[in-house]
Amino acid sequence: MAETIGSEVSSMSDKSAKIFVAGHRGLVGSAIARKLQEQGFTNLVLRTHAELDLTRQADVESFFAQEKPVYVILAAAKVGGIHANNTYPADFIGVNLQIQTNVIHSAYEHGVKKLLFLGSSCIYPKFAPQPIPESALLTASLEPTNEWYAIAKIAGIKTCQAYRIQHGWDAISGMPTNLYGPNDNFHPENSHVLPALMRRFHEAKVNGAEEVVVWGTGSPLREFLHVDDLADACVFLLDRYSGLEHVNIGSGQEVTIKELAELVKEVVGFEGKLGWDITKPDGTPRKLMDSSKLASLGWTPKVSLTDGLRQTYDWYLKNVCSQ
């Protein structure tokens, strides 16, 4: 199947075209809505879960029949960390499959011009080569702790490809690396490593603690992308990419957990000690996406980790800890 890569022709030259951003209140969806508004798109259609339950096929069909958006960005999903995936596997696979099947099909049926489907790096095999290229998809077993979510997302990528092949319909998929930024989840138990560190250093600073102890040796390598960069990449892909294959969206910037912790400590302004509990597990030694495909299309990230952390901490101070 021949692949149409980047186009010189802009698909989204019409700033008044109606765009439905599904999941506009989440980390990803809210950043995309912000980015579109910054870029001058004036006609965004947004629905909260209470206004439109995407797992209801008939409601999704009515919505599309009435609104007839031109573009759809599918950033709505049931998401969560390891604990949530382990406890609610049926919800993670069932709800996501239902949302995807409903939205993709209704979008196609009601004349949407282009759809962008978003997933995550957990679609890749547990032991994928590092950096992880797009071609690693389905080449080996998944990470068991998030296989429910992963299977649903893989099915979403394949549904988009299948609709492109059968109907010549423009559906693309973007797979982001670890994200951080405003609207992230800072919950003490459920959050991912970056917001967890930020919260812990902040609380240690406020409480005058002597030390923050982080699990592991600090040596594992991770990649982080600020969600505003992700949003920028999404608009870029919507505008320029109409290929069959999904696209990795990463920063290409690796840091060790130690470097990350030290940076967060500095940004937060915690003056105490940073200790490492090396009796605790490290996790995967390295997790980095191969973002060369996106780079070859002409997109690069703009937000450095230090700047991104500062901006996120500002947001955290105004929106989380003040509540």
Place this chain on the structure above:
Amino acid sequence: MANTTGSEMKSGSFMLEKSAKIFVAGHRGLVGSAIVRKLQDQGFTNLVLRTHSELDLTSQSDVESFFATEKPVYVILAAAKVGGIHANNTYPADFIGVNLQIQTNVIHSAYKHGVKKLLFLGSSCIYPKFAPQPIPESALLTGPLEPTNEWYAIAKIAGIKMCQAYRLQHQWDAISGMPTNLYGQNDNFHPENSHVLPALMRRFHEAKANNADEVVVWGSGSPLREFLHVDDLADACVFLMDQYSGFEHVNVGSGVEVTIKELAELVKEVVGFKGKLVWDCTKPDGTPRKLMDNSKLASLGWTPKISLKDGLSQTYEWYLENVVQQKQ
């Protein structure tokens, strides 16, 4: 994840409940119709059957209403959009979309409306293209799929995973059975779309009827294949409903391999074609071997009963009565 066996439902209770309401989704297909026949043979009296026009399984609200009204105790999900290589290649969106929609609707509604146990059916094409032979259940998702049927395969894999997820989260009894190549009555004998066994049967029959000199078959005849009569599959399904409540899916095969050459010669003999059987070795053979590892099912105590020869004879009789006669 540990294989949970039978904590939700006592093994052996399905066969005791001959008047329990059983919904067989897809009762008009090759698999579904065989399952209905088997259940009726075994004395089950309360089958709920709906044609596509009576109940569109891709409609979430219709499926919900159906389950709320009928409240079946057991569900066998044999309804799917199926087809060969050409169909999968031409209609990939239908193959993945329709099957995902059917599965998501039925599995979720069945759980929500108190179904006691559900059996989900798939096919051997869920396995990687280069899976070890014989193919064990553990080969799932360990390598790339066969591209020509990946759309259907992804949907079926998602179905297996949904059943597992509902078992884990809700302790709900959902099992999955993956059959090998099937044949038997109600199979598809279409000249272009059918699989190898019914295709051979049709071709030998037409050659006999037309007094042709020979039938030419593609390839060398050396690839190895496994076939299971659909009545045996149905028997295995009833067995699994009664005896298995495990987390992992179960392969359902005959364990009996034949070369395509042996198959062709057997079909020729059963049909009674007296002309020559010729091999066009310039044409491709396809996968050298495809055999499921059925040791798990065998260890549970199930074995197939229908030999290939008997199964072919029975299928040819059905073909004569139902396909050939229809055309006349």
